[in-house]
Amino acid sequence: MMVIKIVKAIGCSLLFISTLACGKKGGDEANNTPPTNLSLTATVSTDKSGHVTFTATATNAISYDFDFGNGVFQLAPSGIVTYRYTASGMYTVNVTAKSAGGQTISKSIQVTVTVEQSVIWADEFDTAGAPNSAKWGYDLGAGGWGNNELQYYTNRTDNAVISNGTLKIIAKAENYNGSAYTSARLLSKDKFSFKYGKIEARAKLPAGVGTWPAIWMLGNNITTAGWPACGEIDIMEHVGKELNKIFGTVHYIGHSGSGGVGNTVTISNATTEFHIYTVEWSATSIRFFVDNQLFHTVNNSSSLPFNQNFFIILNVALGGNFGGPIDPAFSSAAMEIDYIRVYQ
Missing domain, CATH: 2.60.40.10 (Immunoglobulins)
Incomplete structure (x- = not known):
């Protein structure tokens, strides 16, 4: 009788183990079924x-x-x-x-x-006087600005003023705080920045060898990441020594200074007529236009620093590594901006 009970117990145990094994096999088969x-x-x-x-x-x-x-x-x-x-x-x-x-x-x-974009920020420069302090701050001083430039940036209306419906950034030959030239550099840092969209400016550029006007953007994290890790998008650059040649460029680590990823287009009357300078920026590309004509495309990706908020900069530099020698007869010249608009 004892032997029978033991045999029954062993049999039940084997049956239980067998049942578990079958159940586990069934679960594995379910998990291994592909979609x-x-x-x-x-x-x-x-x-x-x-x-x-x-x-x-x-x-x-x-x-x-x-x-x-x-x-x-x-x-x-x-x-x-x-x-x-x-x-x-x-x-x-x-x-x-x-x-x-x-x-x-x-x-x-x-x-x-098909995306119909609307204006999310703009300055039409319709109010005479100093630029709107709610939209623009200033970089101030000399020191070359990393490019051996020769101007001293001020916040005076002598160098940045709105009149007759345009912003005028005026570069001058004058002795000021130890520098031989003055100008202005406006920026929307800590006032407005954006990620992706279209930015468009209608501008007439300064004449004169040695002038270097720019409409451009830097990444908001420049204070912590530094340049060029923050990324730079040059919507428009022009140098007086190469009249009517418009530069569109991006800079980032490995592509700083003259190693920027860029292209150029030659237009007519850059210093005597207004033209529209545009960048369309998305997670996949940065596209550069003059008067709605595409002339340069940069592929964007998650490995590049162009997937964060950027702020806007407007300035006229003089001389430096890119601007080159300044015409000794230079006295003054202005970049005039009719408007700047950001669409999303």
């Missing part, structure tokens, strides 16, 4: 807001990773996500469905998005 039948659809908003709703479904999937085709990624466990594009274009969107066991399947579609 199948993946579908991906997109519904583009008709209001030109840039909103697109993506819906992904798959058998045996527990999550979906979306790549929106512009450097932005998002995990959506439900497979449904609405994303807003900030720039018009055709985007290749990829979704990866994942099973509980980690197996994946992917699918891509193309979506065309």
Whole structure:
């Protein structure tokens, strides 16, 4: 009788172990089943807001990773996500469905998005007098500014003033605090900055060999990261020694100074007529235009410093590494800006 009980106990134990083993095998098989039948659809908003709703479904999937085709990624466990594009274009969107066991399947579609941008910040320079202190501050002083420039930057209306509907940044030959020249450098730092969009300025440039006007931007983190790690976007640069040649450039680590990633375009009457200088900036590209004509494109990516807020700088430098020798007969010249606008 004792032997029978022991045999029964052993038999039950083996049956229990066998049942566990079968159950574990079944669980493993479920976990090892890859997702199948993946579908991906997109519904583009008709209001030109840039909103697109993506819906992904798959058998045996527990999550979906979306790549929106512009450097932005998002995990959506439900497979449904609405994303807003900030720039018009055709985007290749990829979704990866994942099973509980980690197996994946992917699918891509193309979506065309039209985004109607609106002005989020502007200065039309319509109020005579000093520049608007709510929008602009000043860099002050001499010291070469890293380029061996010769001007002393002031905050006087002698060097930066609004009159007749334009901002005039005036470079002068005059003795001032030990420098032979004065000018102004306005910046929106700590007053306005933005990430992605379009920035546009209508300007007439100063004449004279040695002048170096610029409309440009720096990353908000310049105080902590320093330059060029913060990134620099030169919307427009011009030097008097190369009349009518417009430079569009970006700078970052490995591409500082003359190693910037840039291109040029030659236009007519840069110093006698107004032209429109534009940059369209997104997570995937930085595009440079003069009078709505594209002349330079830089590919942007998450490894570059052009995915943070930037502030705006307006200035006229004199001489230096880029401006070159100043004409001995130079007395004064001004960059006139009719407006500057930022769209998103």
